[in-house]
Amino acid sequence: MNTSLVLAYYGDDFTGSTDALEFLSRAGVKTALFIEPPSPERLATYQNLNAIGVAGMTRSMTPDAMEKTLRSAFTDLRKLGTRHVHYKVCSTFDSSPTMGSIGKAIDVGQDVFQKNFVPLLVAAPSLGRYCVFGNLFARMGIGSAGTIYRLDRHPSMSKHPVTPADESDLRLHLAKQTDKKVGLLDILQVVKSQDAIQNFVTSLLQDNAEIILFDALYEEHLLPIGELMDSYAHPQNPLFSVGSSGVDMALGKYWNHYQVFAPVTSWPDPRKAAPMLVLSGSCSPVTSGQIDWAKENGFAEVILNAQQIHDDSAVNRLTDYVQRTVSEINQERSVIVHTAGNVAKPGTTLSSEKLGTALGEIAREIVGQTSIKRVVVAGGDTSSYAARAMGIEAVEMIAPLVPGAPLCRATAPSSPLDGVEVNFKGGQVGAENYFGVLLEGRVF
Structure with a gap:
């Protein structure tokens, strides 16, 4: 067990995993991203880590293959003694019932971690990903000024060769992949006080919600979500969450706000590297x-x-x-x-x-x-x-x-x-x- 670790995540592909690495690192959470879950001996060679990631390939796996891979990976990550274990998915929710099923990942994670609900946060405003009343919107191009589309009308994602987006309501999309009931903390609730948000979540749980989807439109919406999530986390009983790097942004904002970690605002100049x-x-x-x-x-x-x-x-x-x-x-x-x-x-x-x-x-x-x-x-x-x-x-x-x-x-x-x-x-x-x-x- 590494008691200095606060979070471990498993990414469903490599590029999405580096995305999470970035936002944790920006928040001052020293993070290393591994190709495979590291052994305790190998992990010990990386000094002063606060978080680790594992870059998986489950986005391109069938549900049966995901079951085997994720059960082993989640079990290994639980042993690390972190407060949080995050299953990192693409911010455009790339998945289907037969390929990269996020519902299957939730089912396996809930079975391994045995928490009373799974937080689901897909919105990542800084990346041009917004969730409003359960519907996902995405900018054309991350790090650009492209047009924002509802996901099922997105010129690229609606025509994805493997997992085309034909539904923007994430509750309906997910219902094709899992039988678990999805509750929604919508945009009107996210802007309320922390106590009101907690009370609304409690009411969703009383209504038998097993997954709670969080709306977010602006960066400031992530802090109260991160605070709520961390209130359910403990090293001996880690919170299992699913979502984009919005999860890492939300927790990072919470940790920065309460000075658990100091955000990194200055980075070394990489300089030109030609030829590339x-x-x-x-x-x-x-x-x-x-x-x-x-x-x-x-x-x-x-x-x-x-x-x-x-x-x-x-x-x-x-x-x-x-x-x-x-x-x-x-x-x-x-x-x-x-x-x-x-x-x-x-x-x-x-x-x-x-x-x-x-x-x-x-x-x-x-x-x-x-x-x-x-x-x-x-x-x-x-x-x-x-x-x-x-x-x-x-x-x-x-x-x-x-x-x-x-x-x-x-x-x-x-x-x-x-x-x-x-x-x-x-x-x-x-x-x-x-x-x-x-x-x-x-x-x-």
Whole structure:
């Protein structure tokens, strides 16, 4: 048991896990994000941690696979003696009854932790995610000035290739994934006094609510939610919660308000790191626009053959991509390696596992052959596999550049990426000049 830990979280993908890492770190909660739950011996090598995260892959798992993975992970995290255990999901609630089921995660978590309810907070106003009367709204692009849409009308999320959003009311969405009753602390209740909020929650519990969904529209709505959640937490009986990084923001605001932790307001200047390597497995139109901007501003591109990656059929299938990329880097050009939207043959699909693993293997070879100091990986579904193929054990935040996608340093024993700066971004994250921001190490 590590008594200095106040929170442990399990992320359903890698980019979402770095999002939580950022907001905990901003709140002064020293956090390390691991690829797998660390052993006590390994955890002891990381000094003065207040929180840990585990970057999972459950967003791309079936409910049966999630059951096995999460029961083991939640049991391990409970043993850490933290006040909170958070199941971190995407702020656009990516899930379905057959893939990445958040309802299944809640069912397993409730069985492991045996609390009388599960808090559910998906809103993250600083990321452009808002929940009002149970309905989720999302800005087009995190860290941008894009238009805000109701989730089921969002140009990207409503057309997601795996979990398209066809319902914005999270209670109805979740009802397809779990039989547990969902109560709502709506926006009219969130703005009341702390005592009134507590009384309303008590009434929801008396009405047999097993999950309580919290609305939030503005940043100031998160503090009372964090205070309420922490009132139910104890190291010997941790509170299990589900939600976006809004959970970490809410708890961070509460801890900062009561001076448990001091927020970090000044970060070291990352500075420019040229040339830079970008690997993209994202099919988001936001990322596509960012790639177009980068090409117009001096980045070279190396295009992967999707069918070749799918088939594993080519001899030394990745060697050519590595050599072409290394050649560009040796000419001091930053490079983006991606599929350019090309697809496998009709009737076949290039899986996130195959693409992510290929991207990670390419990154590992390129970093080993060059002086690359900063690597960016785009794509929530592929990042988890890429990070594993890169040999990463854990990452810790260096500096925030774009909300939801911090610049980190990798711990990667026996890998060329050990000590390299890494950035993992979801498909929806960032303005058009995102890759330029990461290259320069500053917002411009």
